[in-house]
Amino acid sequence: MADLPLPSEAMADARHNMEICNACRYCEGFCAVFPAMQLKREFSDGDLNYLANLCHGCQGCFYACQYAPPHPWGINVPQAFAALRVESYAEHAWPRPMAKLFERNGTAVSLLTALAVALVLLLAGSLQSPDVMLRAHSGPGAFFAVISYQAMVWSASAVFLFALLAMAMSTTAFWRASGGGTITAKALAHALHDSMTLRNLGGGGDGCNYPGEGFSHQRRWLHHAMAYGFLLCFAATSVATLYHHGLGLVAPYDLLSLPVLLGTVGGILMLIGTAGLLWLKVLADPAPAARAVLGGEYAMLILLAGVAKTGLLLLAFRATPAMGWLLALHLGFVLALFLALPYSKFIHGLFRTAALVRSHQER
Ligand code: SF4
Ligand code: SF4
Structure with missing residues (x-):
């Protein structure tokens, strides 16, 4: 069986953020991202690209987060999603x-x-x-x-x-x-x-x-x-x-x-x-x-x-x-x-x- 491609750094970071957020759910009323996230137990690359583009970078969840840096989990949803958004633009660019x-x-x-x-x-x-x-x-x-x-x-x-x-x-x-x-x-x-x-x-x-x-x-x-x-x-x-x-x-x-x-x-x-x-x-x-x-x-x-x-x-x-x-x-x-x-x-x-x-x- 052919090896599956490794996820990019941005994809892996976004997945890490969403898995912790999905367990925490403190920010569920902040924006459309969190209710959409809660419909998932696991996140495919397509799901994460979708959530990243649903995020409008308001930064509210960053300032509210008890797991944001310097916490060792380093949760930073706006940063992770901003990096992944640009990857999603490149991934679907035409030609x-x-x-x-x-x-x-x-x-x-x-x-x-x-x-x-x-x-x-x-x-x-x-x-x-x-x-x-x-x-x-x-x-x-x-x-x-x-x-x-x-x-x-x-x-x-x-x-x-x-x-x-x-x-x-x-x-x-x-x-x-x-x-x-x-x-x-x-x-x-x-x-x-x-x-x-x-x-x-x-x-x-x-x-x-x-x-x-x-x-x-x-x-x-x-x-x-x-x-x-x-x-x-x-x-x-x-x-x-x-x-x-x-x-x-x-x-x-x-x-x-x-x-x-x-x-x-x-x-x-x-x-x-x-x-x-x-x-x-x-x-x-x-x-x-x-x-x-x-x-x-x-x-x-x-x-x-x-x-x-x-x-x-x-x-x-x-x-x-x-x-x-x-x-x-x-x-x-x-x-x-x-x-x-x-x-x-x-x-x-x-x-x-x-x-x-x-x-x-x-x-
Ligand atoms: S950003 Fe932080 S506080 Fe908000 S849901 Fe995610 S882990 Fe919880
Ligand atoms: S930065 Fe993105 S994910 Fe966080 S509250 Fe704002 S829109 Fe939602």
Whole structure:
């Protein structure tokens, strides 16, 4: 009989934590993880991946735990689950070779960003004359005088569609491997409600223990600002596409037009959310954190902040000679974001929603 593969360090640590928690059960009312854990006597790898993605890292069980370090059992559920979550992203990455990007995710996302930005800047600089790049452009089609509409739309669409496909394949693989069955409409509706409202980060009213032992709602509101800012920016792009193809209106649009208003509010919210979350990360208690995954989390927040900041700068200076290079810079950041979506912390939104669906179904 072939030898079974050894569990990874993160998997073994998560199993050790859950076996002790399942005997103790002191934290059973803290979050959805403990009631889900109590349905099991033994934990398969799929169960542990599911529980790790059901955990939203509120840190409440760490501060409440009588077996946390320096106790010899060293129980640290948020740390064990944070490490295992990243392993679950890598394990289900599509296509498979891309799993490597999760190994040193901070470096991978930073390099991807630098390469995408450099590539777009180089292409813009080499395909356009310096006169076009450094001249002020105005009126409909001003952006496309610098980078053609076809180049902009085809490159962004191709990368975005690939990212959607990769995220769908990864989430489906995670759902199957973690024991999810047929999805019911009711469980899906509850899970989407929990994801959209970040209900669990509310901690039942007091917030969660982040960035330290005290209760706070800061993480929930900043996450909302970042996520809804991102969705508003996406809505701005969708409305602009409708204007272009449906109404024959060509960008740039007036400051009070719908795409510009959506993009401006979205960009400001994204900037507030990402800057605030970065600041909380700097302040956060390192004891319940998994150091190995912090680099990837920082890199993704910085990338999102870069998209928002360059978008707002482009809006502010679009009528000046700086527009050409700012447009190329912004497109570089957007391209990097699309490329990084399936291979970064961003994928947690889908895995966590899938885990919430299973949790609601089991209830
Ligand atoms: S985290 Fe600690 S206190 Fe909470 S259930 Fe687990 S072992 Fe018990
Ligand atoms: S860190 Fe929070 S969400 Fe995660 S298991 Fe502990 S109490 Fe539950």
